[in-house]
Amino acid sequence: MGKKRVNVGLIGYQFMGKAHSNAYRQVNHFFDLPVEVNMHTLCGRNEAAVTAAAAQYGWANVETDWRKVVANPEIDVIDVSTPGNLHAEIAIAAAQAGKAVFCEKPIGNTLSEAEAMLKAVQAAGVPHAVFHNYRKAPAVGLAKQLIESGRLGTIYHFRAVYLQDWIADPNFPLVWRLQKEIAGSGTHGDINAHIIDMARYLLGELDEVCGLLHTFVKQRPKAGAINDKLGAEATNEMGEVTVDDAAMFLAKFKSGALGTFEATRFAVGRKNHHRWEVNGSKGSIVFNLERMNELEYYSEEDPADVRGFRVIQATEGVHPYAGHYWPAGHIIGYEHTFINLLADAFTNMEAGKRIEPDFVDGYENQRVLDAVERSSDSREWVKL
Amino acid sequence: MGKKRVNVGLIGYQFMGKAHSNAYRQVNHFFDLPVEVNMHTLCGRNEAAVTAAAAQYGWANVETDWRKVVANPEIDVIDVSTPGNLHAEIAIAAAQAGKAVFCEKPIGNTLSEAEAMLKAVQAAGVPHAVFHNYRKAPAVGLAKQLIESGRLGTIYHFRAVYLQDWIADPNFPLVWRLQKEIAGSGTHGDINAHIIDMARYLLGELDEVCGLLHTFVKQRPKAGAINDKLGAEATNEMGEVTVDDAAMFLAKFKSGALGTFEATRFAVGRKNHHRWEVNGSKGSIVFNLERMNELEYYSEEDPADVRGFRVIQATEGVHPYAGHYWPAGHIIGYEHTFINLLADAFTNMEAGKRIEPDFVDGYENQRVLDAVERSSDSREWVKL
Amino acid sequence: MGKKRVNVGLIGYQFMGKAHSNAYRQVNHFFDLPVEVNMHTLCGRNEAAVTAAAAQYGWANVETDWRKVVANPEIDVIDVSTPGNLHAEIAIAAAQAGKAVFCEKPIGNTLSEAEAMLKAVQAAGVPHAVFHNYRKAPAVGLAKQLIESGRLGTIYHFRAVYLQDWIADPNFPLVWRLQKEIAGSGTHGDINAHIIDMARYLLGELDEVCGLLHTFVKQRPKAGAINDKLGAEATNEMGEVTVDDAAMFLAKFKSGALGTFEATRFAVGRKNHHRWEVNGSKGSIVFNLERMNELEYYSEEDPADVRGFRVIQATEGVHPYAGHYWPAGHIIGYEHTFINLLADAFTNMEAGKRIEPDFVDGYENQRVLDAVERSSDSREWVKL
Amino acid sequence: MGKKRVNVGLIGYQFMGKAHSNAYRQVNHFFDLPVEVNMHTLCGRNEAAVTAAAAQYGWANVETDWRKVVANPEIDVIDVSTPGNLHAEIAIAAAQAGKAVFCEKPIGNTLSEAEAMLKAVQAAGVPHAVFHNYRKAPAVGLAKQLIESGRLGTIYHFRAVYLQDWIADPNFPLVWRLQKEIAGSGTHGDINAHIIDMARYLLGELDEVCGLLHTFVKQRPKAGAINDKLGAEATNEMGEVTVDDAAMFLAKFKSGALGTFEATRFAVGRKNHHRWEVNGSKGSIVFNLERMNELEYYSEEDPADVRGFRVIQATEGVHPYAGHYWPAGHIIGYEHTFINLLADAFTNMEAGKRIEPDFVDGYENQRVLDAVERSSDSREWVKL
Missing domain, CATH: 3.40.50.720 (NAD(P)-binding Rossmann-like Domain)
Known part of the structure; x- marks a missing residue:
């Protein structure tokens, strides 16, 4: 080239x-x-x-x-x-x-x-x-634009869940993601981190949090050979689960908005259910990663008789990143969020500009993770 | 009073x-x-x-x-x-x-x-x-207003299905609704008639039709005692089914719009799935009787980045009939369409005004039913 | 009679x-x-x-x-x-x-x-x-049966929201529901109480809670004449809002399950969005009052290739209460939950049996409300 | 390698x-x-x-x-x-x-x-x-398996639409896809062909058809420079549209099933709405390309109180092709249907086996297209 x-x-x-x-x-x-x-x-x-x-x-x-x-x-x-x-x-x-x-x-x-x-x-x-x-899904980029342009007005609420079920079976083995010394934490760092990033991206910094980390299944068969993207064979020996199975917390944002966050690997039937909703004075939006090409949007400024949550297919040229792929209605998938992220990263790197998200975001995210963990220990609200 | x-x-x-x-x-x-x-x-x-x-x-x-x-x-x-x-x-x-x-x-x-x-x-x-x-569901009244006010523009398409499954089991008995001498026809007059009425109500008169009536199960056990709203006990004697199990047709409207209609009692899993969609040059709407409090609406006049089918809960004071019942979001049911119809009927009757729908509508509806039956026999298009 | x-x-x-x-x-x-x-x-x-x-x-x-x-x-x-x-x-x-x-x-x-x-x-x-x-909606009765019969297995999670938007406009007046001396509380007693009842009905008693009550709009125009089911005219004089606009809390149940609860009147676009999800080891269920005739159900016991959340129309004779109304797929509405409650109440009263729910339920519900309020004040977990 | x-x-x-x-x-x-x-x-x-x-x-x-x-x-x-x-x-x-x-x-x-x-x-x-x-979407492969294994029983109905809106604006120019001498036909060969292929793939050959091809906008500005995947600039000169804007037909399959097909580029709001439903004696399935990772499935063999259309995320290892991509719930997109098709094609080619679909499928598809065109001309049913 x-x-x-x-x-x-x-x-x-x-x-x-x-x-x-x-x-x-x-x-x-x-x-x-x-x-x-x-x-x-x-x-x-x-x-x-x-x-x-x-x-x-x-x-x-x-x-x-x-x-x-x-x-x-x-x-x-x-x-x-x-x-x-x-x-x-x-x-x-x-x-x-x-x-x-x-x-x-x-x-x-x-x-x-x-x-x-x-x-x-x-x-x-x-x-x-x-x-x-996930910031880089077209529908999430559109969400960001709606908030930044003021089309949602003052933001009152952010509520997010990240629900999976891949370890709900108590016989699922003790893979590395369930060991604190390797993975750091369980759902908290793995998937709660994703919805915390969404919260920060869309609403700005959190101010205080109060949360709970919980482990439903405390012992599991130790893991043998890897046999799947996330799985392994179960052995006959039991081992201690040292990370959380579920993590949830309440939050206040510096902006005055309220937040709820819940991550779990015990929501049977939920495969990759990363879903959040933002409510503002002029409208609301909903995103669900399992239907990541779509953004639901309600506008209080619509005529009174035709207000409703509309399902926007964020697959058109006007939507972030979407014009690089296929015609409207021809969806992209999980993998494209990485492609979009790299496109931005290489572009900004070459231009000498800050990449977003970067280690500042990584660090701020971890400050929230850490505060929630401390809150779970102290059983009270923790200021960031 | x-x-x-x-x-x-x-x-x-x-x-x-x-x-x-x-x-x-x-x-x-x-x-x-x-x-x-x-x-x-x-x-x-x-x-x-x-x-x-x-x-x-x-x-x-x-x-x-x-x-x-x-x-x-x-x-x-x-x-x-x-x-x-x-x-x-x-x-x-x-x-x-x-x-x-x-x-x-x-x-x-x-x-x-x-x-x-x-x-x-x-x-x-x-x-x-x-x-x-069904004309009298608030969401249908809203649909009518959207079309009449021009908010959908020129109408191109009407497509409707009325899907049920209550006789899909070949052992379901030969109740009176399956006997031509009593019921007149099967799905055609019973449920196709409903979506034909919707078509006429929303788009005006049909111009020509081409259709097919079909009976999948030609013999059934004769019916014994009634044992349910629509059912009866099966006897040991078999009898002839003399009505259609399914009826479907293509249509042209006098306005130039095109239509498709399908009614069946053999759509397993569909209980009362009366659903239609209207596409106009400025927007589209979708109604489904099983979620009769909702109307889906797409407006081409929305800003380009936030177009999508919105789910309107037609439960607010601004929606036809809805103000007579409960606060927004508190839904009504099937029975209320009859209440609304009677409210209109008694009001108009007392005022000396035409009731809508009336026997003119009943007759025009039947002209369509009849034309479809003739088309099914002749295997060609029939002009109304 | x-x-x-x-x-x-x-x-x-x-x-x-x-x-x-x-x-x-x-x-x-x-x-x-x-x-x-x-x-x-x-x-x-x-x-x-x-x-x-x-x-x-x-x-x-x-x-x-x-x-x-x-x-x-x-x-x-x-x-x-x-x-x-x-x-x-x-x-x-x-x-x-x-x-x-x-x-x-x-x-x-x-x-x-x-x-x-x-x-x-x-x-x-x-x-x-x-x-x-709301216990008396057919879909909720079905949910109860699924849990009681063990078809969901061990319950891990309950997560509920009750979202409305009728006071999101800061100019909406200070009606009696926003005055503590009359209403007792805001969203907390009005709508959080409903999802707390669901939690108790479906999962049993809560063990400890940690929550937050919050008021976004602290002053509003005093109310004049009532002009709607929930509304009134705004006057020129301002008054103090003495109840919460939003209430949210985390919970542990005595059974070991975890819960999240959120109620707000500031979720623009949400009219009566009372929605909850239960995750158990064998399956999950979801209910949404705005589509109250439906229950979503996922069964881990389905064949592996066809697992998914199914939308059950709880309108059939096999579903609680539904047989008293209309054929399958012909929906009922908000008002029928009261009819069902009274049918149970008069039946049990006449039989000399305990009515459910009764003042014991009312009292236990209020113990939860009270604990959440105390937690909101103390900023820490409160044991029930 | x-x-x-x-x-x-x-x-x-x-x-x-x-x-x-x-x-x-x-x-x-x-x-x-x-x-x-x-x-x-x-x-x-x-x-x-x-x-x-x-x-x-x-x-x-x-x-x-x-x-x-x-x-x-x-x-x-x-x-x-x-x-x-x-x-x-x-x-x-x-x-x-x-x-x-x-x-x-x-x-x-x-x-x-x-x-x-x-x-x-x-x-x-x-x-x-x-x-x-589109045969190669995992959800479609699953549909095929459900039918072939008999899990849907005897098939009664196939109903399909392929709805788009990219030329609904009368000022959209006369691109090559609207010129018969280049494109052959309009919606008929372009998108009706897709749902015909689905019908043949899932239910087998059609027996007779009756249809209509229609052009809503008969003149358009001639096209200038290409400016988009499907678009071009409009010039000041008008030209004749020589293909259909919409195509719809009724069908009987050789198996005895009935079919309805509709394709249009005038369904405002529908971007790539390729949707079909199959009803059999034991169950039904629904597919929508815009949510191509999902298959809806209703089984009459589920317990009576929990029957409903379930949304299967066809993203698990048990689903065709899905195991080659990402973990469950991490979706793939439009482009992957081509990858899957090529994987099959190269595998079969190397093994000396027939590729599916091949030119036999292409030819049989075209026999249906041709029969519908003749039916549209003759205004009567045409035998295949």
Whole structure:
């Protein structure tokens, strides 16, 4: 293409690795970017597995030691998609090596890790991004525009749930996502973090929170071989679940709005039910990730006899990102939120502008996660 | 109440008898009518059954001979809610006796009966009404207003289905609604008639039609004792089904719009799925009787980024009839369409105005039914 | 009908008075009760208004002094549908006079009032009922059956919202429902109480709560003449809003389940959005009052390839109450929940059985309301 | 990958060219195919445009003369994605050159073209496929399984609509899709063909049809420069619309089932509303392309109190194709139907098996299109 080439090194190759790989592969084909994204190196500890993954996903090289990727002078961007316990070390090393750092959320397993990471990228002056990819759904972009343009008026309420059911069976094994030392937390960091990001994106910072983290199933069979994107085989030995199965909290925003948040992996029948509603003085909106091409919108300014929640298909040229894909009504999917995020990230990086969302967002998100955890312990409201 | 009292005699006491009784009982309590509606006499051939029904539904008197009801000088309105084969005789006699005649649809079992009935009420100069009650749902009234005010622009399409499943089981018995000599037709007159009325109400007269009537199950167990609103016990003897199980047709309207109509009792899972959609140059609307408090509306005149089908809850004071019931969002049901119809009927009757819908509507409806039947026989388009 | 006649005296004739009147008028026509319900006396302070209401709603007599109704030996049941500040005095007097007492919710404006009322009916040994009418929707009855029969397994989550918008406009006047001395509280007792009742009905007692009551608009124009079911004219003088605009809380149930509750009158576009979801180990259910004829149900026991939330139309003979009305798919409305409640109440009363829900339910509900208020003040969890 | 490489030459690079290109680029990354698909050559008449498109979409070479692509011995598969008037010539030449031929639908602009094309591929013994891609949505694959396994019982009804609105504005210009000599027909071949394919796929062959093709807007501004996926600039000169704006027909299937079909570009608000419902004796299903990850399913075999249409998210490992993408509840989009189609096509091609759908399907589809056109002319039923 004659464009400047940006070489990416991706650390991690499981679920998020697959999603990120796809986005790197596709972003230049749907967007006319100022740079050409090159899938340089995929990194994982298991050489056979990472080699197979690289072939499947389209990476040019493989590596088993992330330090070599970070040290490779050809590589411009380090993408950190490992389990959470490795994020801080890799990201900080990458920043210190002068690489741009794109990191999965939550950026650290603790607030202090997140803070150290933020300081590292800021000290190094490198571009940084966090994969709060759901911001980048066209329907969410439209939601943002409706709020920012004042079409919803003063915002009174934000209410969000993120409901899944993949561990509702007590015999589902103790995979790494259920171990605090690796994952940091359970639903809280994994999916509550997503709706917290939505809240911050749409309404601004939270002011105080009061919440509860809860574990319904305290012991599970230890995990054997991985057998699915999120699963593994169950062994005969039991182990302790050290993360939350559900996390919920009330919040006040600095703006004066009220919020409710609930995340769980025990909502049988709910697969990826990330849903939120915003109520403002002039209107309301509703988003549901399972129907992510749609935004529901109610306008108090419609004629009195025809007010109602309308289902907008955010698939038209006027909607954020949608014009890069297919004609109206031809939907996109989960994977495209990553593509859109990368399109923005590479565009802003090349222009020397702040990427959104970045480690500041990652850190602020983690401040909320941390405050909710403390509230759950102290059984009272916690100020942010 | 000090108002003029209007005495009603109702002929028929099964499903429609129950629905009409309820409406007569309720209409004065929800509407401030110019008259007081009095439930004078309920008439049915089985004395014990009609006596029990009268007690249950609130009628002051019972009668087993409809001719006596028609002849009773105290009675002002004759409501004909018998099976279709008795409509013409009763309605004509009532008209000739100077009574107002309110009749279930389709008014006759044949077009010539309908014509004779229309002539009779016109000759007698008596008020007349037909129970196309779905016109009177608030959401349908709103639909009518949207079309009449031009908010949908030029209408291109009307597409309607009326789907039920209560006889899909081949062992369901041969009740009277499946016998041509009593019911006149099957789905065609029973439920296709309803969506035809909607079409005429909303878009005006049809110009030509091409259709098909079809019977999937040609023999059924003969019916024993009635055991439900629409059902009966099956006997061991088989009998011939002489009506259609499904009826569908294409249409052109005089306005230039196109229409599709489909009625069936073999849509397993569909209980009372009377649904239609209208597409105009400026917008579209959708109605579904199973969610009869709602109207979906799409406006091409909305800002380009927020167009979508909105779900209007037609439960507010600005919506037809809705202000007579409960606050916004507190829904009404099937029975209220009859109450609304009677409210209009008694109001117009007292004011000396035409009731809508009336026998003209009943007759025009039957012209369409008849044309579709002829088209089904001739296998070609039929002009109305 | 030859049945024992039960005479009812209704105190209060506005929104709830209209709904209750309709239910007393209709209950004998849809249900074959052991008694004949007689609408004996309607009571209100404004003689002209109560006289008009009695004529409209079908009451035989009117009275302006509730003490006379309570003292009338002909009257068997006192229905208390006044604003909350009068409940306790009337209900206690009625109990002491040996009347059955049917009372709107919340039964008292404070927990101590509720306690006194409960003691009074228990001491007098009179039948008592509270109008938590939404329990009586067929779809809710079905929900109860699904839970009780174990078809949802162990219950993990209950999440409920009750969203309205009728005071979202800051210029909406300061009607009595916004004055603590009359209404007791705002959304909390008015609508949060409804979803609390659902929670108790479906999952049993709560164990601890943590919540927040909030008032967005602290001053409003004082109210002039009543001009609508819930509204009034705004005057030029401002007054203090002394109740909550929104109320939300987290909860633990004694069973170990978790709950979230949110009630607001500031959810623009939400008219009567009383919606809850229950997640159990074998399935989940969702109810939304605006589509109250439907229950969504997901069963983990369905074949793996066809699992999904099904929309059950709870309008069939197999569903609670539904067989008393219309054929499948012909919906009922808001008013029928009151009719069903009265059918149960009169049946149980005549059989000498406990009515459900009764003042025990009213009192337990109020214990939750009270605990949430205390939590909102103390900013920490409160044990019930 | 060490696999056999299959070289593809794609003729056409506009909307379908983009969709096909994406699918060729992605298919090896989501599926473990027996071959490696190589994007060899993109062909279009405008050299600058095709060169830009090739760079954007990832093709190795460009060509402006399709004959050279067909003649290129390196190329194994010719993909025909031009406007319809060029299909026959290219496809036949490709077959004669021994290439596999993958062709957009409808395969020809006339039935005789389709027949010639089918004969050509059969005579040449080359693999052939037609892009009826919607068969390949996971939810549609599930529908097929439900029917084939007998879980819907005897099928009574198929009813389908394909509603769009992109030319509802009379000032939308006369693009090539509105010109019979290029496009062959309007909605009929473009979108009716899709729902006809669904009907054939799910229920088998049609037996007779009766239909109507209609043009609402008979003159439009001639088209200037292309400015969108489907659009162009309007000029000041008017031209004749020579295709249908809407096409609808009734059908009988050989199985005895009944069908209704309607396609239009004048359904304002409907963007890509390809929706169908199948009713069988044991259950029903509904599919809507705008929510293509979902299938609605009603089973008469569910317990009587919990029957309802369930919304299955066809995103789980048990659903066709879904396991190749993301975890449950993480949706895919329009583009993935093409990827799935290619995965099947290359797999079957390599195995020497018939590809489905192929030119036989294309031809049978066109027999239906042709019969409906003849019926529209003769105004009577036409036997297939």
